[in-house]
Amino acid sequence: MSAAIDFNAMDDETFRAEARSFFESEYPAELRFMAGRLSWAESKPWWMKLSKKGWLAPNWPVEHGGMGLDPGKLIIYWEETERAGIGRMPDQGVTMVGPTLIRFGNDAQRAKYLPKILAGENVWCQGYSEPNAGSDLASLRTEAVLDGDEYVINGSKIWTSMAHHATNIYVLVRTDKSVKQQRGISFLLVDMKTPGITFRTIRNIAGHEEFCQVFFDNVRTHKDNLVGKLNEGWTIAKGLLTFERLNIGSPRRPLQAFEQLDTLAHARKLFDDAGFVDRYTQLKMDLNDLGSLYQRYVEKVRRGEALGPDISMLKVFAMDTYQKLAELLLESGAEYGAFAEGVKLEGEAVDLMTPFYTSRPGTIYGGSNEIQRNILSKYVLQLPAA
Ligand SMILES: Cc1cc2nc3c(=O)[nH]c(=O)nc-3n(C[C@H](O)[C@H](O)[C@H](O)COP(=O)(O)OP(=O)(O)OC[C@H]3O[C@@H](n4cnc5c(N)ncnc54)[C@H](O)[C@@H]3O)c2cc1C
The missing domain is CATH 1.20.140.10 (Butyryl-CoA Dehydrogenase, subunit A, domain 3)
Known part of the structure; x- marks a missing residue:
């Protein structure tokens, strides 16, 4: 499998030529330069093709199944992706969850979630924005309270891209109301099938159902799904x-x-x-x-x-x-x-x-x-x- 290749040792033009040739020959012509994001059904064959080649996660270290590209090579990878008109997949697992768990998560979380992202079994969405917390994200009000071994989440997230295709969501939640806003936020992982989660789709300007509002009504997630330390979610969210x-x-x-x-x-x-x-x-x-x-x-x-x-x-x-x-x-x-x-x-x-x-x-x-x-x-x- 080509994940074992040290791409960073290649000169830039050789790597660029390899990426260009792969994207041009393998990416489906009918999905190039699309007006909207791709649905999971449209994306999955390409996701699996990239995964099989070891090219799905260019930004992850090799030991976690990524390509381990240095920043210079990563830029070339992006540029060639754009050049070929490759559509945006529901890629939060690769772009956000993987790097977050690699940097801030623990071994158990990495072992549980990273392989499922690479295998296309888990599709993630990002639950940050709320109806009254977008630019001013730190004022978010969706809260989580520890009850035994579980956090109980109540509130609502909005503009959650591709939530209707996702199997999992990562959310920023308020876990301490008594401190400065940024200090009372935590980062939790939640299965979208958990009882109490509902959503409504939102149509964008092009007429595509691109995002959702997601509602949390006494949604329970195990405390093992807390990433990093309690109340340190803000640092994680800003990290990337x-x-x-x-x-x-x-x-x-x-x-x-x-x-x-x-x-x-x-x-x-x-x-x-x-x-x-x-x-x-x-x-x-x-x-x-x-x-x-x-x-x-x-x-x-x-x-x-x-x-x-x-x-x-x-x-x-x-x-x-x-x-x-x-x-x-x-x-x-x-x-x-x-x-x-x-x-x-x-x-x-x-x-x-x-x-x-x-x-x-x-x-x-x-x-x-x-x-x-x-x-x-x-x-x-x-x-x-x-
Ligand atoms: C295509 C798309 C996909 C998205 N996907 C996701 C997602 O997957 N997950 C998620 O959590 N969020 C997502 N978002 C939400 C996005 O992060 C928010 O829309 C963004 O942070 C702005 O917040 P808001 O919509 O609440 O607007 P507001 O923050 O209410 O802003 C409204 C207007 O006021 C201006 N404004 C606000 N505050 C100030 C200020 N202090 N000074 C000057 N001007 C100001 C803003 O620039 C804007 O023009 C997505 C948005 C888009 C468009």
């Missing part, structure tokens, strides 16, 4: 966010939208319109700047340097640029902009809606753009707080 912002800040998706814009402009002869050319040129320059900024952070990661709060700048710039591109694409498509499945213009296929749909949520999840700007003003520019 900085690296996530580098991933969200990749210029790949804005670049793909720009390629669509280019095709559209040629097909509709938009380069004769000075107003269009003005916006097109500005966005092209923004894209170049975004590419340079992203590369600066990639190089930092490759040198083994930690990413600071200024990474928020990359997320804001990437998502703003992507939204502006998506809007210009939709406007310039005129009446063709209303076709959700893509259209053919003078023989060229263009999909005007997908960038619009995928660029909106990027300014909200992973910390909204306003929150990123607050981080920049407070920790980077050190402006006085309002």
Whole structure:
């Protein structure tokens, strides 16, 4: 099995070529560049193919069944995934639960849960946000009280991506109301089939049932499912966010939208319109700047340097640029902009809606753009707080 290969010893271009060839030849053509996230039924064959090859968990250490990629190689893996248009699977088990248990969990939890993620038996979702706790997550109110050997959970989570496909959920719960908000939060693992859990699906702007509101009514989970120490869940939850912002800040998706814009402009002869050319040129320059900024952070990661709060700048710039591109694409498509499945213009296929749909949520999840700007003003520019 190729998990035994030391990918980090390969030179970057050899690794990139291997990843590209595997993704291009093996990933199903009909699931490329999808507007929404993939359901578990759509994802499972690809999940199992990656798992069999030992490529499902690029970010996990080899001893836990991952590829053990160093940050530089991990970035290449992501870039090739994006390049091939591979859809987002219900991947919380790989991206969040695995790394969390490896770093903060105990041996029993790792032995119980990690193999089931790799085998596609457990599909995880993330229960952080609540109806009144999103940006201000630390104010969350779903609570857990220890009763014998079990925690009893009551409350509700919202925007829980793919909860209706998940077998398990990891939740942030309040376990001490008497201390500063951040100090009274714990991290629990819960089976979605536990009595007392119900959910309702929520439809997104593209018409897909992407998330749920999940309700907890006296839901019991064994105290062995507490990850890390009691009341230290906040540290765990914050642990992986900085690296996530580098991933969200990749210029790949804005670049793909720009390629669509280019095709559209040629097909509709938009380069004769000075107003269009003005916006097109500005966005092209923004894209170049975004590419340079992203590369600066990639190089930092490759040198083994930690990413600071200024990474928020990359997320804001990437998502703003992507939204502006998506809007210009939709406007310039005129009446063709209303076709959700893509259209053919003078023989060229263009999909005007997908960038619009995928660029909106990027300014909200992973910390909204306003929150990123607050981080920049407070920790980077050190402006006085309002
Ligand atoms: C596609 C998608 C998938 C998601 N998946 C999950 C998931 O799987 N699990 C999960 O737990 N959550 C998930 N979320 C929820 C996401 O984390 C929250 O939507 C996000 O944290 C914002 O919280 P909110 O929706 O409550 O908005 P609010 O926090 O109420 O914010 C509303 C608006 O006010 C602004 N705002 C808020 N506070 C400030 C401030 N201090 N200064 C300036 N402006 C401010 C915000 O930027 C925003 O524009 C998902 C969201 C999306 C869009």
